[in-house]
Amino acid sequence: MARSDTRVNGQLTTRASSRLLDGIVTFCRDFEIEVTDARPRKIDICTDIGSIGFACGRQGLTIQIRAESAANAYMLQESVAAQVEAAERGCAAALRWNRAPAAGEMPPNFRVGRVLSVTETDGLFWRLTLEAPDLAPFARDGLHLRLALPPRDRAPVWPVVGQDGRPVWPDGPDALHVAVYTIRQVDPDSGRMVVDAYRHGKGATCAWLAEARPGDALGLMGPGGGWMPSAGHLVLAGDETALPAITRILEAAPAGTCGTVIVETARTPPPLSLPDGVTLRFVARDRGECLEAEFARTGLGPAGDRHVWFAAEKARAAHIRTLLRRDYGVDRRESYVAGYWAADS
Ligand SMILES: Cc1cc2nc3c(=O)[nH]c(=O)nc-3n(C[C@H](O)[C@H](O)[C@H](O)COP(=O)(O)OP(=O)(O)OC[C@H]3O[C@@H](n4cnc5c(N)ncnc54)[C@H](O)[C@@H]3O)c2cc1C
Structure with missing residues (x-):
């Protein structure tokens, strides 16, 4: 899909526009999304894939989206619809956009790919190599994607855009299993992508991959989730699910980068190729060692030229986020902290 300055305008006729706006500001604060301009009846939000402006008017809420591609604009439209729906059930149906994909088409950020191979790597992962059309955005606009895996015993049914512009996902026996993964490698020229999925033993993704055969169809949605950090000093920490990222x-860090990598795994992790100035600390979960303790012992580097990156189970990520913001004074511009999976409660 070509890169272009895409602008989309939306209108939501509602009497609850001020309340909706407050809800969006709260959501942004909770998820550390940058609000660049917050005035009583107007806000501008800056995301990794574009910007969204909201303004309360007489008719309700007006929305202006600006993104670098139609697919990214559509993802932002979807986020707006999800927020509006979360704030007021049934309200998203009243959203009107001046530009939306035609009903019945696949959403612009969705593609169908095919399995080329699935192999075991390092005893920890299934390595999925797939081919799909138009992978350029996946090499450019985000580090992550969603895999949408169809049930094994049925012909796949893919999502389509509904009459209201929102995607309609297959449900019941045709429901797709959707999980977020990191794009480990991607080559738009050959149309190939590699994803490493941790074999944690419980998930439907690993079960699907264990049975996958070359030629099997699967859905790809995205990309999203921001880009790689760049700073002279990197602290990268996480569990198995963080290892691909x-x-x-x-691999992308320039020579001269320094810092620390902390990886917690149940078994010996695969060897990592490190820039000269970066040290690796391996934390063995089975020996009772713990990522947080090692993290607390780690120097975070000089303010202004550092990036602290952490991804692991959701509650652990929340703990590290609090620590960084409250105790270490590291704000979101110098850090990425994400819950990559949720333990059963
Ligand atoms: C931005 C982002 C990038 C990610 N990148 C990767 C990646 O490159 N590789 C990768 O392997 N994962 C990655 N993850 C994590 C992955 O999305 C989750 O592990 C997800 O739950 C996998 O889906 P599933 O189908 O295996 O299991 P689900 O259907 O989501 O969950 C089934 C069960 O498995 C449990 N479970 C899920 N993950 C784990 C785990 N790691 N350890 C133990 N139990 C678990 C759940 O608690 C649940 O009980 C990423 C997540 C995010 C948000």
Whole structure:
């Protein structure tokens, strides 16, 4: 999909526009999304894939989206719809956009790919190599994607855009299993992508991959989730699910980068190729060692030229986020902290 300055305008006729706006500001604060301009009846939000402006008017809420591609604009439209729906059930149906994909088409950020191979790597991961059309955005606009896996015993049914512009996902026996992964490698020229999925033993993704055969169809949605950090000093920490992203960040780090990588795994992790100034600390979960303790012992580098990156189970990520913001004075511009999976409660 070509890169272009895409602008989309939306209108939501509602009497609850001020309340909706307050809800959006709260959501942004909770998820550390940058609000660049907050005035009583107007806000501008800056995301990794574009900006969204909201203004309360006589008719309700007006929305202006600006993104670098139609697919990114559509993802932002979807986020707006999800927020509006979360704030007021049924309200998203009243959203009107001046530009939306035609009903019945696949959403612009969705593609169908095919499995080329699935192999075991390092005893920890299934390595999925797939091919799909138009992978350029996946090499450019975000580090992550959603895999949408169809049930094994049925012909796949893919999402389509509904009459209201929102995607309609197959449900019941045709429901797709959707999970977020990091794009480990991508080559738009050959149309190939690699994803490493941790074999944690419980998930439907690993079960699907264990049975996958070359030619099997699967859905790809995205990309999203921001880009690789760049700073002279990097602190990269996480569990197995973070390893594909950590490996990719290290591969892209320029010579001269210094810092620390902390990886917690149940079994010996794969060897990592590190820039000269970066040290690796391996935390063995089975020996009772713990990521947070090692993290607390780690120097975070000089303010202004550092980036602290952490991804692991959701509650652990929340703990580290609090620590960084409250005790270490590291704000979101110098850090990325994400819950990559949720333990059963
Ligand atoms: C931005 C982002 C990038 C990610 N990148 C990767 C990646 O490159 N590789 C990767 O392997 N994962 C990655 N993850 C994590 C992955 O999305 C989750 O582990 C997800 O739950 C996997 O889906 P599933 O189908 O295996 O299991 P689900 O259907 O989501 O969950 C099934 C069960 O498995 C449990 N479970 C899920 N993950 C784990 C785990 N790690 N350890 C133990 N139990 C678990 C759940 O608690 C649940 O009980 C990423 C997540 C995010 C948000």
